[in-house]
Amino acid sequence: MAMTLNDDQNMLRDSARDFMASEAPVTHFRKFRDMGCKDGFSHGLWKQFAEMGFTGILIPEAEGGMGMGQIEAGIVLEEIGRNLSPSPFLTTSVAAVEALKLADKAMRDRWFPGILAGETVIGIAIEEGVKHRPEKIACVAERSGNGFKLTGQKQFVVQGASSDMLIVAARTAGAAGETDGLTLFAIDKDAAGLSMEAARLVDSAMAAHVKLEGVQVDADAVIGEVDGGWAVLSKMLDAGRVGAAAEMVGVGTGAMDMTFDYLKTRKQFDRVIGEFQALQHRAAHLYGEMEGARSIVLKAQSLMDEGHAKAELYVAAAKAKAGLACNLAVREGVQMHGGIGMTDEYDIGLYMKRDRGLNEFFGDAYYHADRVATMNGY
């Protein structure tokens, strides 16, 4: 396909841009941060997302959604990133929906209506250590009665304590380090033996430390195949990764635009600092990095939507590149703002914090560059 947005996609972008700018701009984020909101997002805004059709953007039309692809989800995420709009969109409407699309009908019927209505939030419980290592999952699910009993712990479950259901990856066979033997489970928030400790993160998002102490589930809690969870997990993670990459394109672009505006207005030595070549060259270089990130993210999204064999490689490259470029944008942003960039009152620091969170989400740039090397045969 052509590497440009079509008319429908441009229309979606315009409406997502208007919506985020008017309903969920940075002032909205600040308001919820400053009130110490325990969810880290507004349920009212999540309802509005549903009214716009965003929450079901990846849910098939036959099941009440918009039946769109990663490009369209990414268009919404870029605007979320640009405005730092807090929402469960990335975890619930992108990652969780991609996993649930591979679940049986009964489970889809149970969860899709709530997502479509903007009432349901789903947490992704994958990580067990401080860095993303999905194949190292050690959380155990043993056969028990009509189903399974889960024991283990999970970390960095974004919005976990606000979730109605957690998608938990656990080991039903094999040993940590093996991709075979994993199984994904949908676990209700009220399940006995499940406990969560919510923690606030640097970007004001809430993430939970989760304990599973003999959590009993029926066999119908399994998403996909028993022992064959890696396929579902990979699909879910790649959707989450390319989604986080798209959001970082938004965060980086937002930080960059704010910084360029500042260079054009701030005066020192009797002239606007944007006249200085030392800053101009860094600005132009940053622009090139963000343009590159935008391109590889679009490429990865379109390959995923085509079901292309190279999609996995491009998603890894896109997550890595978007992470590197967005990180450069926020670092240059703070530096070029000078002292005011260090203040809480000014927005640029909020972009720096959001970038840090998104860089860690489902694997950082180094993790994904390593995967690119492995997939490229060295």
Add this chain to the structure above:
Amino acid sequence: MSDLETFRAEARAWLEENCPAEMRTPAKGDEDVCWGGRNFVFQSESQKLWLERCMAKGYTVPDWPKAYGGAGLSPQETKVLRQEMAKLGCRSPLNSFGIWMLGPALLKFGTEEQKVHYMGQIARGEIRWCQGYSEPGSGSDLVSMQTFGEDKGDHWVVNGQKIWTSYADKADWIFCLVRTDKTNKYQGISFLLFDMETPGVTTKPIKLISGNSPFCETFFDNVVVPKHQIVGELNRGWDVAKYLLGHEREMISGMGGDGGVTSIGAAMKAVLSEEPVLRAQMALFDVENLTFRAHGERFMDEWKTGKAHPAYSNLMKYVGTELNKKRNELVMSIGGTQALEWESERSNGGSKARNWLRTKANSIEGGTSEVMLNVVSKRILEMPGA
């Protein structure tokens, strides 16, 4: 089937029928590249046949109008043709500065007569062109150039010196910036075409750090150029030059290295597996390389549909040439002491070291990286200042 898919099938069938097997293998070196021109010696019958067949079909310059030797393909059809050629591994039938640079400028600024005559010659590979821009005192500050053409009624008499003229010693004609008004800096330059065999034209190859001499000094001593050999208006050659530089930057950025999306890492696995930091550098390079390819694809799609910023090729030139330098630094590091060899047969005449040194010019020729960043900053980002 859409029109474009019908075209794809036809193009594929034509290529399969007409591209000789030998022309579907990678070129082994620069001597395998067909540059055309009066003095070109074909390396094989297949090379000659491939050129002739493409010429007859208009495929040496597929997107040029039929009247000027092209096939009149749309941008989309041209892209499809290139994709099909890449799939079959077809070599380019003809490379030339005429195709990449002069042709597009003629199409925009030339008279009908010039288009038919010069573009036709380029399409048929009859004339090999070189470009006379830089002067010893005018590199990045090109507009300060002083080569002067004195008005003698029906002709100019040109005196001066150009430098960094690519393959001037092999070229048949030159497109050259000549000052025709000393009182006006920007609007005192004309874009002239003349035969390198004209009395008074001499060339002297410049030996580079790579040991090769792709560039020349070019001297003009009372060179007579008839008035009809001007492109565009008198004293408005800078407009033509700027337009053409855009194409040059696009061309250089398109090269961005020779590797496409295929990683060079796999072939170097033995070394990389024992050098974790080098492997990490290679991995990050691969991320940048995949990014650049996607960026180039997006740029071309936006360029063809008129959505790209007119100065965007400057950005691609910057990113692509810096990437290619990085690639060659890695090739040298991975190659280790073997890559240091300068002459041996096993090193293919020191090709790694020579290529590495050659790439250092990428970010100098056709506008330095620093000038590219100036242009991006001022024209795209609209930063203030002169």
